[in-house]
Amino acid sequence: MSVPAVEVTNLTKVFPVSLRKEYVVAVDNLSFQVNAGEVYGLIGPNGSGKSTSMKVVLGLMAPTEGETRIFGVSSRDVRARNDIGFLPENPYFYKHLSGAETLKFYGKLCGMRGRDLKDRIGELLELVGLEHAKDRRLGGYSKGMLQRIGLAQALIQRPRLVILDEPTAGVDPVGSRQIRDLILKLKEDGISVFLCSHLLEQVQEVCDEVGIIFEGRMRREGKLEDLVSIGNQTSLVLENASSELVDKIERLIETEGDGAELVEKGNPRTTLERMFIRIASSEKQEKEEN
Amino acid sequence: MADSEPANQKPAGRTALISVGRIWTIAASTFTQLVRMKTFYFLLAFAVLLVAAGNLNILFSAVEQLSMIKKVSFGTMDLFAWLFAIVATALLIPRDLEDRTLYTILSKPVLRIEYLLGKLIGVLVVILLSLVTMFVIFSALLHIRTIDFLHTEVAILEQAGRSQEMIQAEAEAIIAQGLRKEMWVALWAIFLKSAVVASVTIFLSTIASSSLFTIIISTIIFLVGHASQMMIDFWKDQFVDNIVVKMLAGLFRIIVPDYQIFSFYEGIILGEKVLPHLVWSMTGMSLFYVGVFLLLGLLVFFDKEF
Secondary structure (H helix, E strand, O other): OOOOOEEEEEEEEEEEOOOOOOEEEEEEEEEEEEOOOOEEEEEOOOOOOHHHHHHHHHOOOOOOEEEEEEOOEEOOOHHHHHHEEEEOOOOOOOOOOEHHHHHHHHHHHOOOOHHHHHHHHHHHHHHOOOHHHOOOEHHHOOHHHHHHHHHHHHHOOOOOEEEEEOOOOOOOHHHHHHHHHHHHHHHHOOOEEEEEOOOHHHHHHHOOEEEEEEOOEEEEEEEHHHHHOOOOOOOOOOOOOOHHHHHHHHHHHHHHOOOOOOOOOOOOOOOHHHHHHHHHHHHHHHHHHO | OOOOOOOOOOOOOOOOOOOHHHHHHHHHHHHHHHHHOOOOHHHHHHHHHHHHHHOOOOOOOHHHHHHHHHHHHHHHHHHHHHHHHHHHHHHHHHHHHHOOHHHHHHOOOOOHHHHHHHHHHHHHHHHHHHHHHHHHHHHHHHHHHHHHHHHHHHHHHHHOOOOHHHHHHHHHHHHHOOOOOOHHHHHHHHHHHHHHHHHHHHHHHHHOOOHHHHHHHHHHHHHHHOOHHHHHHHHHHHOOOOHHHHHHHHHHHHHOOOHHHHOOHHHHHOOOOOOHHHHHHHHHHHHHHHHHHHHHHHHHHHOOOO
């Protein structure tokens, strides 16, 4: 079995909030892994510990307990970052650099030089549709353009893992769709993607596996299809069924259903968003009761 | 859309322990950032100031005027260097953090020491180039004014029928106030001072989250540093055999750099001889201070969480 792209094991992160030995547990014994070539979505409300977990994975923060690994290398080891491309939420890059200069800067940081770097810059500018603005300084870029140049810098050294924090925050629907397509393209090319997002519909569209985090703890995790299916319900999807046939089936359920009942007609399915809200509110209710 | 590379392809760059290339990339970007922040407008102001000072020949004699040009020029270079070292350095790291540019840099295979060194070198390169440019402008103006004064004064003295000895003495006095190669040492002293100021500031900016706080504390350390030796001597005189005071004085000497070690450049520009041992000791002390503050900065920055 191949080495996971991201491996988070019993991660706990505690922040001191004052000098009186008061602490906030931002992440509590969190474990999950992103398999190589998979798109993994970590979802949760603000303050649930998503960004903290992501920062620990990136080596920007140290874990209080537990560990995180990138392709088997500890996140604390700078070599782990050879394989990572990261796009933060609402990124701002050096405004004094142009789009092409920005990519050159990040490419050089990754040890790229000469023809290889030049070709890669051209390739990525084309990929994110910013060839026309490559010589314009980033100070004059729109939010969507910044997001796209951010994606390009994340991909500059051909990373095996791309980490995206709210990749479509503040981006218009068209830009948002482009980013979604790009994530699917990365997946197609075998690149692992680890993303945090509030836009649950989008997570549902691109992710293979999803983790729901709430108050620093993993509440649900698994394959997307398993999470969104309703265990005790069965859907029959009929094509070209006459109303007589549907009535017949309904009568059959009534007479020989043995306790089974028809919940709704159509396509009985939940959405990730509905499930997420259900989990979040039940956790909150539980907490209030205690 | 263009094709992305297959995932099993090796990443383009591999991480060495400390990479000069990465340090230089960050330094070059810092340099570009500072240059595009219109830093060099200061040089234009400097040139205007110099030309103005060089043409104020109403009240002074030739020797006095040449001396004034040198004092104004080196005073301005000194002011520019330490002020720029504080302000520019104090802005760099907090701005990167605020804009989250730091996240994207440190999530690449970049060591934190490479980032700090790159930022410091970038600032120092801007200061060095600015100082050299100012020195070249100053040298050209001083040379032109020296020749000008020499011709004018000699002509006046000859017209007045003065003796050859007197004319010779006046000419030598004017030449003595002209350009001397020792002035490079004065420029070196100003640069080293700014390097120490920048390293103190970069250390402070790893602790503080506010640029203003860093600027204020760094300026206070700079001002106190001009009197640090005097303060240490005073304490030692007051508490001759007190070991605690001696230790505190030693610690104070490290925490607050002695900026007086750079002040001998003022004598050089006025024509005093350059003592090589002073230059070596000043260079050594400067490297020591830069090393200490960089190390302290790294100790803080190494475990800093973003």
